[in-house]
Amino acid sequence: MQIRLAGPPIIDSIVDGPGLRTTVFVQGCWRHCPGCHNPQTWDFDAGYLDDTENIKKIISETKMQDGVTFSGGEPFLQAAALADIGRHVKSLGLSLWSFSGFTLEELQAGTPEQQELLKLLDVLVDGPFVLSQRNLNLRFKGSSNQRTLRLKDGQLIERID
Numbered sequence: 110m111q112i113r114l115a116g117p118p119i120i121d122s123i124v125d126g127p128g129l130r131t132t133v134f135v136q137g138c139w140r141h142c143p144g145c146h147n148p149q150t151w152d153f154d155a156g157y158l159d160d161t162e163n164i165k166k167i168i169s170e171t172k173m174q175d176g177v178t179f180s181g182g183e184p185f186l187q188a189a190a191l192a193d194i195g196r197h198v199k200s201l202g203l204s205l206w207s208f209s210g211f212t213l214e215e216l217q218a219g220t221p222e223q224q225e226l227l228k229l230l231d232v233l234v235d236g237p238f239v240l241s242q243r244n245l246n247l248r249f250k251g252s253s254n255q256r257t258l259r260l261k262d263g264q265l266i267e268r269i270d
């Protein structure tokens with residue numbers, strides 16, 4: 110399945126969730142939050158097309174990773190492709206996190222593909238970056254409106270940050 114990426118997966122990331130993680134940066138986000146850290150990922154025609162099979166192969170062959178994180182760009186605008194990768198991540202017993210500019214409640218009422226991706230996640234960091242609520246002391250997120258949510262089958266278990 111095709112996926113538009115901002116760049117190759119980042120290995121050994123320590124800023125996108127706990128432990129050592131492989132981070133997949135998708136390309137494309139219409140939200141254009143002032144102060145966004147990744148404005149180069151906004152353009153839906155930039156980046157490059159890859160195949161999810163390639164990404165799954167990289168994840169399988171990369172050792173010593175605690176999990177995989179989807180970032181961007183807006184991961185939930187490519188939910189079907191990321192669900193394909195996410196199923197593979199879970200089959201390897203790795204943890205799966207995703208960032209999203211959408212809230213959990215918006216995604217729970219989203220497309221079937223978005224709901225499918227949501228059901229695979231262990232943790233969702235939700236909501237857009239809001240410059241007026243920027244807080245440099247937050248872990249794994251940039252503004253205090255964003256929530257770090259532990260999920261099971263797409264349902265909220267607990268807010269962990």
Ligand code: SF4
Nearest residue numbers: 138141142145210238
């Ligand atoms: S939702 Fe995220 S990627 Fe999109 S503009 Fe806002 S901060 Fe940037």
